[in-house]
Amino acid sequence: MTRTYGEGCPIALSLDIVGERWALLVVRELRLGPRRYRDLQEALPGITPAVLSKRLRELEEYGVLHRRELPPPAAARVYELTEWGASLEPVFQALARWGVRSPVLPLTGEVSADSIMLGLRTFFTASDASGDGVSWSATYEIGLGRDVYRLRVDDGRLTELARGPATTAPDVLVRTTKAVWQAVLDGAEPLADAVAAGRMSVTGDRTLLQRLVDAPRKIRPTPAPAG
């Protein structure tokens, strides 16, 4: 390792490991499972091949991820998080919750389908039962363009979020675009409108879907910088 903070503080050590430019975003892209070099390059607009290669080498060396060769016929090289690398999850959660409350810099730009779904998990708060006493459990398959995800909610808790179609028939099946799904999650467009306008197709119990999109509450209190 070249540049080091050289401190005994565990925070500084963490930053020695994942504090370099792009490093944490590379890890972010692996949160939902293994990815190929090409996938990472596409998901990280602006990263150059040299930097991506360097980060992958470093992160492998430090034990955050490892590369694995898929056997034929799928013959491909993929990168995936080690157990320790996957345990960065609380860091991502904390950073995401902090970032959405940024009082100065706005939250603008493209978001990958992965990030949208992970954001759902980050801001997911079991909706309070509100007296109806009905426990909320359901399975979902959400398709955003070509990216498909399966979700499972058990007793109001999001217990599964993975890439790929549902393994059994889901309670709700959704097909839409990234943009529409994000608008609905942000509350910018009511779910009913998106469906009525044909921008989202829903198969199954729509009230279960409504509960899902209501669950994350990305409130942005925007505290005054208190100069």
Added chain:
Amino acid sequence: MTRTYGEGCPIALSLDIVGERWALLVVRELRLGPRRYRDLQEALPGITPAVLSKRLRELEEYGVLHRRELPPPAAARVYELTEWGASLEPVFQALARWGVRSPVLPLTGEVSADSIMLGLRTFFTASDASGDGVSWSATYEIGLGRDVYRLRVDDGRLTELARGPATTAPDVLVRTTKAVWQAVLDGAEPLADAVAAGRMSVTGDRTLLQRLVDAPRKIRPTPAPAG
């Protein structure tokens, strides 16, 4: 801002704000209260004045901290976190808990007195009452060299940690060095030995102090990188 990830992902936004080299460590130094430029420079070995100035300007611009002029006679310029900046605390906690489990890079180097005390808070877990039914509440004043801290534990929860002496007579008063305190916290030296050898002076109930140093459990499971 010059370099930007340019994404709509809140994680990327957070990294745009505090992801630059040294930025998060500057914030770390302000977790226990305002500091002067000089204090920061001394606490961050290796940072150059130009970089420190730049980070302080940027972090102020983004609303993470603000500078304040203390009125005479204490006439000094200090930097302190905004409310939003202070809400980075979960990020530090997550990074610290992750870093101590690093399977490859070792945790070596100097640690500031502030970081040791904050580490105590990060890894503080109320010791299970273990059947004795005695609720643990106490006040402490810990002196490490010239740095003095006051702590308060209420019902097994660490409710106060601040720079400076206790405001009323503490239940336990400790005077020692950074190195000895850290060795005791790490379990490298038993509390009784440090006291017996005259490396730590304790006034008050020593069993209350034992509970305090036992509270943080910095277990390092060192998961195999699973190559």
Added chain:
DNA sequence: CCGGATCCTTATAGATACTG
């Protein structure tokens, strides 16, 4: 086409000295 390596340019950080 995938998985990078190479080359050149630009931006940022490190080192040191110096000033209001």
Added chain:
DNA sequence: CAGTATCTATAAGGATCCGG
């Protein structure tokens, strides 16, 4: 004390190229 100025070293950005 609280920074700025200058110079150098390193890392990142941009484009191209290459082997399997």
